[in-house]
Amino acid sequence: RxxxxxxxxxxxxxxxxxxxxxxxxxxxxxxxxxxxxxxxxxxxxxxxxxxxxxxxxxxxxxxxxxxxxxxxxxxxxxxxxxxxxxxxLDRVVTNGFQELLASQQQYMEDFWRRSDVRVKNIRQDRTKRSTVEIQQAIRFNLFHILQASARAEETGVPAKGLTGQAYEGHYFWDTEIYLLPFLIYTSPRIARNLLAFRHKMLPQARARAKELGHRGAMFPWRTINGEEASAYYAAGTAQYHINADIMYALRKYVQATGDEAFLRDYGAEMLVETARLWLDLGFYSEAKAGKFCINGVTGPDEYNAVVNNNAYTNLMARENLCYAAQVVESLQATAADAYNALVGETGLDPSEVKAWMRAAENMYVPHDEKLGIIPQDDGFLDKERWDFRNTPSDHYPLLLFYHPLDIYRKQVIKQADIVLAMFLLGDAFPPETKKRNFDFYDPLTTGDSSLSSCVEAIIAGQIGDVDKAIRYGMAALLMDLADVGGNVKDGCHIASMGGTWMMLTYGLGGMRDYDGSLSFWPRRAPEDDATLLFTLTYRGQRVQVEIGPENVEYALREGHCLIIHHETEEIQLTQAHPVAVRLVSKQELT
Incomplete structure (x- = not known):
C-alpha cells in the first residue's frame, strides 16, 4: 500500500x-x-x-x-x-464536469448506434411480457456487457462483470463463446483486446501444458492472471475445450474484421500451440477403427465429467486443427516473412501440419444409429436416467444438493453441450439432425447453468419449436432482471447477457457467418406482427437489418459497398440503395 x-x-x-x-x-x-x-x-x-x-x-x-x-x-x-x-486527474479537472458529461454522452450514443437491438409489437399473450419490458431487458443486458468490457485492455471480462464478487473476478470460456460474438460485431477493438489478452498468457499456457505432460499450450479454465485458478480439476482443468473455444473466437474475429495482421502477429502462434496440444492429447484407437480419440475430458456439461470422446470437444478440436493447418499453409504460401517468424518463435516443423490434418480428418465423433443422435460421449447412453420426477423443485441446481459422483453416474445435463455444438457449427448439422438431438437432450437438461437457455432457444427456433424457443428465450432475456436462477444477489450473468444478443441476431434474425460471409435466413411465424432491428459492424462497415411482419430490409449505414446474402440470394448494398425482401411465412429456420 x-x-x-x-x-x-x-x-x-x-x-x-x-x-x-x-x-x-x-x-x-x-x-x-x-x-x-x-x-x-x-x-x-x-x-x-x-x-x-x-x-x-x-x-x-x-x-x-x-x-x-x-x-x-x-x-x-x-x-x-x-x-x-x-x-x-489533471486532465479531467482542467476539462471540467460539463466536458466529461458531453464526452460520456457521445460515447454512449456511439455505443447504442452500433449495438442497439430494437423490438416492436411483441405478442404479450406468447411472451407474458410487454414490448416495453422486453426492450428494457435487452438494453439492460447490452449495457452491462459494455460496462464489463469497455476497459478490457490487458485483462479479460469477469464472469460477473462489475456487478458482484462471485467467481472472484475470474475469466472463463464464457468470454470467447458468449461475449465475443457481440463484441466482434459491435465493438471489434474490444474483441481484439480480449484475444490479445489470451495471447499474452501464452507463456503460462505453455507451462501449464508441460505440467500436465503435454506439448503445446493449455489455456487455464479459470484465471485472472494467466495461471490456472480452478480448484476442482474434473470441472476445471479437464475442460480442454477452452483451447478450441478461444481459437473459434479468433477465427470469427478475423473473418468478420479482416484483421489479417492480428492473425499473423498473434493468432498464428496460438493456433500452432493449441493444435500441438490436441495432437498430443488424442490418439488413434484400434477400438474405434483407427479414429482419432480424445479421452479423459469434460465438455461444457459439467454434470458429465472426465469422459471419453465428448462430442463437443472432439468437434471443436477438429475445427481448431483444421484452422491451424489452414493458417500456417496460407502464411507459408503468401507471407514468407511472417511464416519464418512463426517457425522461429515456435520451432514449427512442416510435418506437424500434416499430422494436424490427419487427426482432424480422422476425428472420432460418436453416433448412435438406433436413436439417430450424437451421443454426448462414449458412455452417456449407458447411464441410468436421472429421476427427475422425484427430484424436489427446490433441489436445483443439483450440484448444491447431490454429491458429484451421484450426478456423474446418471443421464442428466447441466447445460447445452452437443446442442451448443449444433449452434456454433450449425452448417455441419442438417435440420433433422438438430431436431433429433434437441428432442433427445432437452428433457435431460436441467438448465442449472445460466449459459443454457439462450442456446436452447436458438436451436428450438431453428427446428420450429416456437413454444420452447419463446420459453427459453424469455428465461435467458430476464435471467437477471427477473432473477430466474435466484442468485442475482451474487452478480449479473454477463455471459448469458451476451447469449441473449446471439439469440436475437443468430436466432430470430437468422444470421449465419459460418464461412466468413454474412447471410440471413429470417422467417416470420404465422400471425406475428413483431419487428426486430439490429446493427452489425462487418469489415469496417455498418449494416442495419430490420425484420418486419412482411419484409426484411437491409441498409448500409456506414461504408461504401457491402455484399451479403438473403438466404442464397446475393445482395449488394450501398448507402443510397437499401434492399427489401419479402419474407416467407415459415417457422423452421435452416
Whole structure:
C-alpha cells in the first residue's frame, strides 16, 4: 500500500500480494464559493479525507465538485500507476464536469448506434411480457456487457462483470463463446483486446501444458492472471475445450474484421500451440477403427465429467486443427516473412501440419444409429436416467444438493453441450439432425447453468419449436432482471447477457457467418406482427437489418459497398440503395 496527498488531492494505491495487481483511486476536489472557507486533508494507507469548513451565508452559493479517477494494471508498479492517475486527474479537472458529461454522452450514443437491438409489437399473450419490458431487458443486458468490457485492455471480462464478487473476478470460456460474438460485431477493438489478452498468457499456457505432460499450450479454465485458478480439476482443468473455444473466437474475429495482421502477429502462434496440444492429447484407437480419440475430458456439461470422446470437444478440436493447418499453409504460401517468424518463435516443423490434418480428418465423433443422435460421449447412453420426477423443485441446481459422483453416474445435463455444438457449427448439422438431438437432450437438461437457455432457444427456433424457443428465450432475456436462477444477489450473468444478443441476431434474425460471409435466413411465424432491428459492424462497415411482419430490409449505414446474402440470394448494398425482401411465412429456420 502507498498513499499521498497534494493540496486537495488524495492518491492511494494498493497492490495484491500474489498476482501483483495494482489499483489506484485518486480524488480531487474543487470548491467554488465566495464564502470564507478552509480545508484540511487527512490520509493514511487505507483512508483519505478532505474536510472543508465553510462560513455559509444566505444567498451565497456553494458548489463542490469531486473528481475521481481509477487506474488498474497487471504490469505497472505502484509509482508508475500513481503517475498515470495524476496525469488523468489533471486532465479531467482542467476539462471540467460539463466536458466529461458531453464526452460520456457521445460515447454512449456511439455505443447504442452500433449495438442497439430494437423490438416492436411483441405478442404479450406468447411472451407474458410487454414490448416495453422486453426492450428494457435487452438494453439492460447490452449495457452491462459494455460496462464489463469497455476497459478490457490487458485483462479479460469477469464472469460477473462489475456487478458482484462471485467467481472472484475470474475469466472463463464464457468470454470467447458468449461475449465475443457481440463484441466482434459491435465493438471489434474490444474483441481484439480480449484475444490479445489470451495471447499474452501464452507463456503460462505453455507451462501449464508441460505440467500436465503435454506439448503445446493449455489455456487455464479459470484465471485472472494467466495461471490456472480452478480448484476442482474434473470441472476445471479437464475442460480442454477452452483451447478450441478461444481459437473459434479468433477465427470469427478475423473473418468478420479482416484483421489479417492480428492473425499473423498473434493468432498464428496460438493456433500452432493449441493444435500441438490436441495432437498430443488424442490418439488413434484400434477400438474405434483407427479414429482419432480424445479421452479423459469434460465438455461444457459439467454434470458429465472426465469422459471419453465428448462430442463437443472432439468437434471443436477438429475445427481448431483444421484452422491451424489452414493458417500456417496460407502464411507459408503468401507471407514468407511472417511464416519464418512463426517457425522461429515456435520451432514449427512442416510435418506437424500434416499430422494436424490427419487427426482432424480422422476425428472420432460418436453416433448412435438406433436413436439417430450424437451421443454426448462414449458412455452417456449407458447411464441410468436421472429421476427427475422425484427430484424436489427446490433441489436445483443439483450440484448444491447431490454429491458429484451421484450426478456423474446418471443421464442428466447441466447445460447445452452437443446442442451448443449444433449452434456454433450449425452448417455441419442438417435440420433433422438438430431436431433429433434437441428432442433427445432437452428433457435431460436441467438448465442449472445460466449459459443454457439462450442456446436452447436458438436451436428450438431453428427446428420450429416456437413454444420452447419463446420459453427459453424469455428465461435467458430476464435471467437477471427477473432473477430466474435466484442468485442475482451474487452478480449479473454477463455471459448469458451476451447469449441473449446471439439469440436475437443468430436466432430470430437468422444470421449465419459460418464461412466468413454474412447471410440471413429470417422467417416470420404465422400471425406475428413483431419487428426486430439490429446493427452489425462487418469489415469496417455498418449494416442495419430490420425484420418486419412482411419484409426484411437491409441498409448500409456506414461504408461504401457491402455484399451479403438473403438466404442464397446475393445482395449488394450501398448507402443510397437499401434492399427489401419479402419474407416467407415459415417457422423452421435452416
Amino acid at each position: 502507498t498513499s499521498y496527498s497534494k493540496d486537495r488531492r488524495i492518491v492511494p494505491c494498493h497492490a495484491t500480494e500474489s498476482s501483483r495487481f495494482t489499483l489506484t483511486c485518486a480524488t480531487d476536489n474543487a470548491l467554488e464559493s465566495s464564502c470564507p472557507h478552509s480545508c484540511k486533508v487527512v490520509h493514511t494507507s487505507d483512508f483519505g479525507q478532505v474536510a472543508f469548513t465553510i462560513e455559509a451565508r444566505p444567498g451565497c452559493p456553494i458548489q463542490l465538485t469531486k473528481y475521481m479517477v481509477y487506474h488498474t494494471s497487471q504490469t505497472a508498479s505502484a509509482e508508475e500507476l500513481c503517475g498515470r492517475t495524476e496525469w488523468t
